C-alpha cells in the first residue's frame with residue numbers, strides 16, 4: 001500500500017476544507033513500522049504486537065457518543081468462499097446479513113455523524129455476481145429475489161427510524177467497495193445525492209482500483225456504481241486514521257487491496273467491522289461449531305478462516321484478520337470469540353439449512369443519538 005504520506009489525499013479540496021478535514025481526521029502511526037517487514041512471519045508478529053498496543057491506547061481514550069447497527073438485507077453467498085478451504089456440508093450457499101452502522105463521534109469541529117456500510121440494496125443487485133443468480137430464474141426472478149435476498153430495511157428507513165435527516169450525515173464509508181453503488185448518496189455529477197453534506201472516506205488503493213477494475217475483480221463490483229461521483233466528495237486515505245474520538249479506520253488489506261476495518265470504542269469494548277471474515281466464528285475457528293471450521297483450524301494451525309471470493313492478497317488477509325481480532329479482544333459474553341461486528345455476517349436461514357453461527361451478537365445499540 002502507499003505509505004508516502006499519512007495525510008489524506010485532499011487534492012480536490014480547498015485549503016479551508018483541508019484544514020477542517022485535518023482537524024477531524026487524524027493519522028494513526030501504530031502500524032506503519034510493522035507493515036514494512038517483507039517476510040510474512042515477521043510482519044504477522046510485528047502487526048500482532050502493534051495491534052495489542054493500539055488496542056490498549058484506544059481503550060484509554062474516549063468512546064463514541066452513539067453506535068447502532070441495523071439489519072438491512074440478507075443475501076446468498078457461496079460457502080466455498082465464506083469458509084475458504086474448510087466446508088464439508090454439500091450446501092453451496094450460506095446467507096450473509098448486511099448491516100448499516102450509524103456512529104456519532106465528538107471531534108474538534110463538533111459532533112459528526114458517520115454511516116458505515118450504507119448499502120443501496122436495489123442498485124447493488126446490478127453487481128454481475130448477483131445478477132447472474134437472479135437472472136437464472138427468468139420471469140420468476142422477482143420472486144426468487146424475495147426468497148434469496150429478503151430485505152429487512154433500507155438506509156432511508158433506518159435513518160427515519162432514528163430521526164436523522166439526510167443533511168445530518170457528515171461521512172459515509174465502506175470497508176471496501178464490492179457491490180456498492182454510491183450515486184444515490186453522493187450524486188453522479190448530474191443529479192445531486194441524497195446526503196448533501198456527506199463525504200466518502202475510502203482508502204486510496206480501493207478507490208483507484210474500483211475505478212479501473214481488472215477481470216478478476218469485475219464480478220463483485222457494481223457496474224458504474226462510482227460513475228460521476230464528484231471527487232470533492234471523496235476523501236482518499238493513505239493509511240490508518242482516527243475520526244474524532246472513538247472511531248478508527250485501519251487499513252486491513254486482503255479481501256481487497258484497499259480494504260479497511262472500522263474500530264469503534266463502545267461501552268462493550270472495541271467493536272471491529274470488516275468483511276475479511278464472515279462472522280466471529282471465522283476469527284476463532286478452533287472454537288467454532290460450524291461444520292468443518294474447527295477440524296480445518298486444528299489440522300492446519302490456521303488462526304482465522306478467510307472470506308476468499310477474490311483473495312486480492314491472501315497472506316495480507318490472514319495478517320489483517322489476526323490484527324482485527326487482536327484489536328477487538330474477547331467478546332464480553334461470548335468469551336470464546338472476539339468482539340467482531342462484521343459487515344457481512346453469517347446468519348441462519350431456513351432456505352439454506354446446515355450452517356448457523358456459533359456466536360452472533362445481533363444488532364447493537366450504545367449511547368443516545370444527538371439530533372442537530
Ligand SMILES: [Zn+2]
Nearest residue numbers: 176178255275
Ligand atoms: Zn467483498
